[in-house]
Amino acid sequence: xxxxxxxxxxxxAQRAGVSVASVSRVLNNLPASESIAxxxxxxAEELGYVPDAMARSLKxxxxxxxxxxxxxxxxxxxxTMMHAVSEVVREAGFRLVLSSTGNDPNDVVELLDNLERxxxxxxxxxxxxxxxxxxxxLTSTRLPVVVIGSLPQGVLLDNVRADSRTGVDIAVAxxxxxxxxxxxxxxxxxxxxxxxxxxxxxxxxxxxxxxxTTADMQVEASDFTYxxxxxxxxxxxAQATPDAILCANxxxxxxxxxxxxxxxxxxxxxxxxxxxxxxxxxDHANPSITSVDLGSAERAREAARLLLARIExxxxxxxxxxxxxxxxxxxxxxxxxxxxxxxxxxxPELEEGVS
Amino acid sequence: xxxxxxxxxxxxAQRAGVSVASVSRVLNNLPASESIAxxxxxxAEELGYVPDAMARSLKxxxxxxxxxxxxxxxxxxxxTMMHAVSEVVREAGFRLVLSSTGNDPNDVVELLDNLERxxxxxxxxxxxxxxxxxxxxLTSTRLPVVVIGSLPQGVLLDNVRADSRTGVDIAVAxxxxxxxxxxxxxxxxxxxxxxxxxxxxxxxxxxxxxxxTTADMQVEASDFTYxxxxxxxxxxxAQATPDAILCANxxxxxxxxxxxxxxxxxxxxxxxxxxxxxxxxxDHANPSITSVDLGSAERAREAARLLLARIExxxxxxxxxxxxxxxxxxxxxxxxxxxxxxxxxxxPELEEGVS
DNA sequence: CTGTTAGCGCATTCAG
DNA sequence: CTGAATGCGCTAACAG
Numbered sequence: 001x002x003x004x005x006x007x008x009x010x011x012x013a014q015r016a017g018v019s020v021a022s023v024s025r026v027l028n029n030l031p032a033s034e035s036i037a038x039x040x041x042x043x044a045e046e047l048g049y050v051p052d053a054m055a056r057s058l059k060x061x062x063x064x065x066x067x068x069x070x071x072x073x074x075x076x077x078x079x080t081m082m083h084a085v086s087e088v089v090r091e092a093g094f095r096l097v098l099s100s101t102g103n104d105p106n107d108v109v110e111l112l113d114n115l116e117r118x119x120x121x122x123x124x125x126x127x128x129x130x131x132x133x134x135x136x137x138l139t140s141t142r143l144p145v146v147v148i149g150s151l152p153q154g155v156l157l158d159n160v161r162a163d164s165r166t167g168v169d170i171a172v173a174x175x176x177x178x179x180x181x182x183x184x185x186x187x188x189x190x191x192x193x194x195x196x197x198x199x200x201x202x203x204x205x206x207x208x209x210x211x212x213t214t215a216d217m218q219v220e221a222s223d224f225t226y227x228x229x230x231x232x233x234x235x236x237x238a239q240a241t242p243d244a245i246l247c248a249n250x251x252x253x254x255x256x257x258x259x260x261x262x263x264x265x266x267x268x269x270x271x272x273x274x275x276x277x278x279x280x281x282x283d284h285a286n287p288s289i290t291s292v293d294l295g296s297a298e299r300a301r302e303a304a305r306l307l308l309a310r311i312e313x314x315x316x317x318x319x320x321x322x323x324x325x326x327x328x329x330x331x332x333x334x335x336x337x338x339x340x341x342x343x344x345x346x347x348p349e350l351e352e353g354v355s
Numbered sequence: 356x357x358x359x360x361x362x363x364x365x366x367x368a369q370r371a372g373v374s375v376a377s378v379s380r381v382l383n384n385l386p387a388s389e390s391i392a393x394x395x396x397x398x399a400e401e402l403g404y405v406p407d408a409m410a411r412s413l414k415x416x417x418x419x420x421x422x423x424x425x426x427x428x429x430x431x432x433x434x435t436m437m438h439a440v441s442e443v444v445r446e447a448g449f450r451l452v453l454s455s456t457g458n459d460p461n462d463v464v465e466l467l468d469n470l471e472r473x474x475x476x477x478x479x480x481x482x483x484x485x486x487x488x489x490x491x492x493l494t495s496t497r498l499p500v501v502v503i504g505s506l507p508q509g510v511l512l513d514n515v516r517a518d519s520r521t522g523v524d525i526a527v528a529x530x531x532x533x534x535x536x537x538x539x540x541x542x543x544x545x546x547x548x549x550x551x552x553x554x555x556x557x558x559x560x561x562x563x564x565x566x567x568t569t570a571d572m573q574v575e576a577s578d579f580t581y582x583x584x585x586x587x588x589x590x591x592x593a594q595a596t597p598d599a600i601l602c603a604n605x606x607x608x609x610x611x612x613x614x615x616x617x618x619x620x621x622x623x624x625x626x627x628x629x630x631x632x633x634x635x636x637x638d639h640a641n642p643s644i645t646s647v648d649l650g651s652a653e654r655a656r657e658a659a660r661l662l663l664a665r666i667e668x669x670x671x672x673x674x675x676x677x678x679x680x681x682x683x684x685x686x687x688x689x690x691x692x693x694x695x696x697x698x699x700x701x702x703p704e705l706e707e708g709v710s
Numbered sequence: 711c712t713g714t715t716a717g718c719g720c721a722t723t724c725a726g
Numbered sequence: 727c728t729g730a731a732t733g734c735g736c737t738a739a740c741a742g
Contacts, residue, residue, distance in 0.1 A: 008735055019713045024737055033711065053474040054418060055735035057409040058718050065452070065474075073438050074635070083428050086455055095474065097420070097452045100441055119408040119420075119450065142361075226639055251639075258641050280429070284581055284606075286613050286641060363719055374729040379721055388727065410719035413734050714741080723732075 007047040016043035069099040069125040076279035084300035144310040162294035167325030168201030184217040184242035188224040229255025250275035273332040287331035295323035362402040371398035424454040424480040431634035439655035499665040517649035522680030523556030539572040539597035543579040571595045584610025605630035628687040642686035650678035
């Protein structure tokens with residue numbers, strides 16, 4: 001079983017009475033006679049032989065590791081992505097090394113520098129902000145890269161993006177259909193990838209339906225966080241009285257709902273709330289929050305697949321995939337509750353059967 | 356700056372007109388004449404030389420990677436730990452490789468097998484269930500290991516544990532002090548490390564205060580998840596009418612609160628709720644949930660420090676640290692609200708100043 | 711089908 | 727202080 005000294009192919013070969021090459025072949029399932037294979041396997045078993053990952057990597061030029069760099073580990077959407085990526089790459093025999101980059105674009109550059117050391121066979125990154133410098137580094141590196149998030153036109157990089165525009169449009173359409181007329185927007189920083197995309201989507205969705213987009217109905221949180229959401233919501237409620245609030249992510253939506261209810265307003269009776277990303281946060285909130293599902297898990301899985309494909313074939317043409325959004329409807333946008341009256345929203349999953 | 360071909364010490368040596376040994380010395384800050392150092396640095400810069408991580412690892416016998424294995428990435432407490440570990444090890448120049456093990460103890464064994472390949476210099480793990488087999492594997496491996504979570508007496512392994520017992524006691528004490536008399540307990544699976552510790556703590560805390568611990572006031576969720584929490588809460592509310600509910604983690608607490616409010620009961624007026632782990636979940640809930648802080652981040656940081664110390668000196672005696680819990684009080688246990696009356700809980704952080 | 715040999719890129723003996 | 731040579735453990739040519 002287990003042995004004290006760390007064993008090597010040489011030791012196994014010696015014990016089995018064969019050459020190191022044969023040991024390597026048997027252990028890698030290359031053609032070998034059954035008699036030798038048996039001896040090797042026996043010796044390997046007896047010595048508790050385990051191949052050395054680093055030595056193998058140095059030789060074959062592959063580390064069997066892929067790096068994942070996300071912006072904010074505090075945001076559940078990144079946790080979802082991490083999980084999804086983890087599964088796909090593990091399936092393919094790769095390990096996941098986590099490289100959380102903060103909000104600072106310099107962190108990404110630094111990360112890419114580090115990756116040149118070759119400790120990973122590829123990297124998936126989902127930066128909040130994509131600067132020209134990052135693009136330049138990304139396109140010039142020979143390391144396989146997939147970015148999650150929209151890239152400027154013409155950049156030849158594998159990337160998978162959400163369709164925020166359509167996502168926002170679906171949400172606005174639904175809110176309008178259920179009688180909401182004053183739809184406010186609580187965005188995150190507009191100088192980020194998701195922030196700018198979602199603002200564009202909001203404006204387009206509103207204007208195409210002849211809905212007003214006055215300045216007092218739009219606020220920009222300083223960050224995609226709960227704390228920033230609280231502040232933004234205070235600002236919004238001080239300057240406007242929307243009957244629906246669309247939030248750029250679920251964290252913001254939860255914060256907005258907190259402020260709204262603290263003002264004595266009811267959700268969804270007085271104001272409907274919609275989040276984005278459809279994380280557990282939206283489902284666990286009370287009342288639960290309708291959220292635009294931007295396919296985070298699917299994007300992450302697809303990114304992992306693209307990366308594995310590129311590692312397999314570095315010369316393949318770069319690819320861009322777009323995943324389609326849908327609306328996960330929950331209590332925060334329920335109709336049926338008579339507006340302006342104190343009626344509880346339906347909570348279908350909690351109703352008890354008549355026994 | 357950047358160059359197409361990957362460069363090596365040999366190429367740098369050639370360009371600098373010195374030996375590879377000198378290159379290695381200069382780059383590792385070993386004694387060398389300033390004239391040679393300058394030439395080497397210049398050549399390295401011009402060639403965009405970056406040392407190869409795998410080759411270095413093979414040579415020096417260290418990978419500069421540490422593995423972290425957590426049970427459930429869906430639970431925010433593990434995200435917190437991941438983040439904390441990440442920071443400490445990065446500081447020390449290590450990378451973090453993530454190895455999420457599921458609920459199955461076999462996954463841990465498999466993980467340990469894999470680690471024998473030597474892709475990490477040590478591992479931190481926080482398993483939900485610790486079987487004898489896991490202990491056996493852990494104590495017999497020569498890989499530095501730190502476990503987060505309580506270990507049986509006499510096991511000589513570095514480990515850092517939470518003091519759940521005291522944590523629960525603080526919570527119960529506070530609930531009693533604020534007039535709660537019927538304190539129910541929603542636990543997770545009792546065959547897990549936290550599940551058993553927290554149950555023990557609950558029983559001890561209640562009995563030491565002469566509070567009743569009838570069977571109908573205790574339910575065991577099938578898992579430490581929101582969905583399991585919903586079910587458990589249904590069971591509890593069907594069989595008992597507590598005026599306070601202590602939950603074994605925040606996810607359960609959020610679920611319990613959902614069910615409670617759906618029954619038309621108010622938190623905290625009719626029933627107080629207390630969670631454990633003090634994750635963002637508790638803070639973001641509405642009303643926000645009082646939670647026992649078991650020092651997740653601190654435990655993780657300490658675990659990382661212990662691991663680094665052991666990697667540094669494998670023969671050092673094993674160490675056990677215990678971190679002290681405290682109670683993060685929030686709205687869900689507020690007093691002052693007149694019990695049984697429809698009065699809103701205080702929300703201090705949301706009150707607007709009089710302007 | 712099998713064994714011998716040569717490196718992968720680096721740090722580190724040992725001579726000089 | 728510097729350079730030539732060795733080998734970490736493994737796989738892949740190449741020869742037999």
